[in-house]
Amino acid sequence: MSTVTTKKAKSSGKGKMYNRGAWKYAIPAFIPLLLLSVVPLSQAIWTAFTDNVAGFHVKVKFIGLENFHRLLGDKLFWASFKIGIIWAVSVTLLALVLGFGLALLLNQKLRFLGLMRVLSLVPWAMPPVIVAIMWNLLLRPTSGPIQGILEFLHIPGAKTDWLGDFNTAFPTVILIGAWVAMPIITVSILAAIQGIPMDMIEAATIDGANAWQRFRFITVPAVRAITTALVALNIIWNFSSFGLVFVLTAGGPGGKTFVPALFAYNEAFKYGNFGYAASMGVVMALAILLMLGVYLKASKREDTQR
Amino acid sequence: MSTPASVIAPAEKRKRKYYLIPTYFAVICYVIFLGFPFLWMFTTSLKSPLELLQLHQTLLPKGLYWQNYQDIIEKRGLINSAKNSLVIATATTVITTIFAVPAGYAIARLKKVFSGAATGWILISQVFPVSLVIIPLFMAVRRVGLLDTIWGLILVYLVASLPFALWMLKGYVASIPMDLEEAGAMDGASSFQILRRIVFPLLLPGIVATALFTFLNSWNEFFFALVLIQSPEHETLPLTLARFMGSEGQVLLGPLAAGAFLATIPSLLVFGIMQRKLASGLLAGAVKG
Known part of the structure; x- marks a missing residue:
């Protein structure tokens, strides 16, 4: 086993392999993944090329790209697709801004810090299904407490049905999405900020850097890598999920919050068009991969330019 | 700090x-x-x-x-659901960790081709909408006769958690200097000994973070449980809680709030204690991945 001959490229992490038997360790994880991830996922992708519909004893046949061809002309789907992209990007950016702000606050010496730390984790600790139900109840017209408070404070537009109104439904759902996404972002960015060596900040201060400059040239570069990863993950998670939207608005009002994951879900489980729904899934997966590719490439380029 | x-x-x-x-x-x-x-x-x-x-x-x-x-504890079976959730989340976490640690190590240290393919698959399995994978998955679970059982759900959660766990652990392994393994190999340590004696201890903080993530995701998961579990005695906590919100939601608001509060407290406690570890876990996965 110890046939080590070269010492090159050890810092890069790739290159010479000192543990030649390591591939065997992937097997236990590989088998369940193969049976319950690779196989079902491949089947789902295959379904996209068939005319599979719900029902017993229906013969499934391969129809090539017909589903995709039909999808191309499906205006409703593309409207939903656009909503999905706006949803994923807005939730991610809003949560990033709010989470970054909170992380900066948590890094100060302030009162109530302990309370803030615990509260910053609440949305994460709460089961998502409860989060959705809770916000639904909070925002209910007439009986919900939020309307009551806004009315009490005489804020104009207090009587708005936040989740039912054409103009407010989508922004409201995005805000709740950001509420859910905030904790992971806050905690990760806070950890990155606290990982900055103290001497670096002291040195910068002695050199006359003001608070803004320290933020711009020390804090921002320190959180860059984790921010890139957080943005990528949140876009993936939000674009392909619909649980929150499903409970809050079920896609309404008037399709204003009809995200594509919900669209595909309805197509499959409401109308039984499994094949057609699967083709939507494939298109969505490709779209995400494309978006991520562009985004990661751009942030890598920015990294090397620095 | x-x-x-x-x-x-x-x-x-x-x-x-x-x-x-x-x-x-x-x-x-x-x-x-x-x-x-x-x-x-x-x-x-x-x-x-x-x-x-x-x-x-x-x-x-x-x-x-x-x-x-x-009311919620005595009449509505919350204790039983909490027990199910605890069993399922614990078993999922233990099995995922046992499988993912060696595999994460292998992926991080393998040749670029394999490591790239594995990472690519991890990504694809995350971007494909779950709602569409659920049909073939449902069939697969039914075929092995594990429908409506706790073990069936554990199996599905294992598969659902593995990709992200692998991704995180891969990042951790990459941050461990190869020199240490090289030294071990020169001293004549076997492949397994390198993993067990050198990599494992250094990986421990990452393992804890990964395990917490896995535990929490399984504890909170709703959609798979909804599709795969039918009988009330096998229900998980989110399922039981969601039932209060049926057509008569308003009437059950009190018990629902009580249950939701009780369901949130344990994870909040664990989180409060472990948040630094969790954060460093995500950080490692992201930066070195």
């Missing part, structure tokens, strides 16, 4: 109090935004059904109606 990074220079100290007003304003906004829903849920859990029917609700309950907690 806990000293804030933004140390204030003496010259700036006098200016500092002017910053405090907007800072504390922001603090209050965050506290309300994050805390109000939670507080409301807690006070609602202490209101009697009669009080909850009134048109004008007060934030503070008129009396402490602990009946909701008693």
Whole structure:
């Protein structure tokens, strides 16, 4: 086993392999993944090329790209697709801004810090299904407490049905999405900020850097890598999920919050068009991969330019 | 570690109090935004059904109606669901960790081709909408006769958690210097000994973080449980809680709030204690991945 001959490229992490038997360790994880991830996922992708519909004893046949061809002309789907992209990007950016702000606050010496730390984790600790139900109840017209408070404070537009109104439904759902996404972002960015060596900040201060400059040239570069990863993950998670939207608005009002994951879900489980729904899934997966590719490439380029 | 990074220079100290007003304003906004829903849920859990029917609700309950907690624990099987959730989440976490640690190591240390293929698959399995994989997955679970069983759900959660766990652990392994393994190999350690004696101890913080992630995701998961579990005695906590919100949601608001509050507390405690580890876990996965 110890046939080590070269010492090159050890810092890069790739290159010479000192543990030649390591591939065997992937097997236990590989088998369940193969049976319950690779196989079902491949089947789902295959379904996209068939005319599979719900029902017993229906013969499934391969129809090539017909589903995709039909999808191309499906205006409703593309409207939903656009909503999905706006949803994923807005939730991610809003949560990033709010989470970054909170992380900066948590890094100060302030009162109530302990309370803030615990509260910053609440949305994460709460089961998502409860989060959705809770916000639904909070925002209910007439009986919900939020309307009551806004009315009490005489804020104009207090009587708005936040989740039912054409103009407010989508922004409201995005805000709740950001509420859910905030904790992971806050905690990760806070950890990155606290990982900055103290001497670096002291040195910068002695050199006359003001608070803004320290933020711009020390804090921002320190959180860059984790921010890139957080943005990528949140876009993936939000674009392909619909649980929150499903409970809050079920896609309404008037399709204003009809995200594509919900669209595909309805197509499959409401109308039984499994094949057609699967083709939507494939298109969505490709779209995400494309978006991520562009985004990661751009942030890598920015990294090397620095 | 806990000293804030933004140390204030003496010259700036006098200016500092002017910053405090907007800072504390922001603090209050965050506290309300994050805390109000939670507080409301807690006070609602202490209101009697009669009080909850009134048109004008007060934030503070008129009396402490602990009946909701008693009701949810005794009559609605919350204890049983919590037990199921605990068993399922623990088993998922243990099995995922046992499988993912060696595999994460292998992926991080393998040739670029294999490691790239594995990472690619991890990504694809994350981007494909779950709602569409559920049909073939449902069939697969039924075929092995594990439908509506706790073990069936554990198996599905294992597969659902593995990709992300592998991704995180891969990042951790990459941050361990190869020199150590090289030294081990030169001293004649076997492949397994390198993993067990050198990599494993250094990987421990990452393993803890990964395990917590896995535990929490399984503890909270709803969609798979909804599709795969049918009988009430196998229900998980989120399923039981979601049932209160049926057509008669308003009537069951008290018990629902009580259950939601109880379901949130354990994870909040674990999180409060472990948050630094969790954060460093995600960090490692992201930066070195």
